[in-house]
Amino acid sequence: MKWKKIGRILVLDHRPKNLKEVLSRFDVDSIVKINKIHGRMREPEIEVLYGGTTETTHKENGCFYSLDLSKVMWSKGNTNERMRISKLVGDGEIVLDMFAGIGYFSIPIALHSNPKKVISIEINPNSFKYLKKNIILNKVQDIVEPRLGDCGELVKDLSVNRVIMGYVKTTHHYLNSAISLLNDGGILHYHETVPDKLINTRPIKRIKKIAKDREVKLLNIQNIKKYAPGVSHVVLDVKIENFKS
Numbered sequence: 001m002k003w004k005k006i007g008r009i010l011v012l013d014h015r016p017k018n019l020k021e022v023l024s025r026f027d028v029d030s031i032v033k034i035n036k037i038h039g040r041m042r043e044p045e046i047e048v049l050y051g052g053t054t055e056t057t058h059k060e061n062g063c064f065y066s067l068d069l070s071k072v073m074w075s076k077g078n079t080n081e082r083m084r085i086s087k088l089v090g091d092g093e094i095v096l097d098m099f100a101g102i103g104y105f106s107i108p109i110a111l112h113s114n115p116k117k118v119i120s121i122e123i124n125p126n127s128f129k130y131l132k133k134n135i136i137l138n139k140v141q142d143i144v145e146p147r148l149g150d151c152g153e154l155v156k157d158l159s160v161n162r163v164i165m166g167y168v169k170t171t172h173h174y175l176n177s178a179i180s181l182l183n184d185g186g187i188l189h190y191h192e193t194v195p196d197k198l199i200n201t202r203p204i205k206r207i208k209k210i211a212k213d214r215e216v217k218l219l220n221i222q223n224i225k226k227y228a229p230g231v232s233h234v235v236l237d238v239k240i241e242n243f244k245s
Contacts, residue, residue: 010030044071054071072124096178103144117143121155159181168233
């Protein structure tokens, strides 16, 4: 049985044969099964197997996340990546989190780094509600600025040191917006689900195509997890400089 515990809620990948046996192993308020994650809003479709509440507070890497699993998603597989990014952010940086969700990346950056500002954009009103709640819960109101809406439209007034694109499937559609906002020497963290045989070619080609005459330096390719057979979720850390030498 595959499972993950999020706050006081146990999430299973399938309905157990013996629910009482599961309850004897875990001290939780609810047990749920997530069937699907839908569309651009990343909205979950869940089945409650035990208990009534789907809202909880989860602690990870010293950060607190309030969320409702019937309304917003939680990716346990990205735990290390969220902490890795927070350790890379330099003092005084302005960071743009383009797909902020409930603050998956924004909160640890604000708590474990020393940025000047983190601008967190989220299009799903339910996720945005918890993003604002988590900013207060972690006492980072003076650092994190939440914005509700499409990150392709709300970023035109920005100039930033680092952009986090923590979303997959259609992330490449937003590369133009992300790269156009980066200062000279700015860092892009670009997420993509890609066939394993194309990991070293397709993502960086997409970035270079959008960057046009700007210099693109690949710093790192981080393999996050298997997404499907023969397909991986990867993150590229890329430095974008103003002109090719």
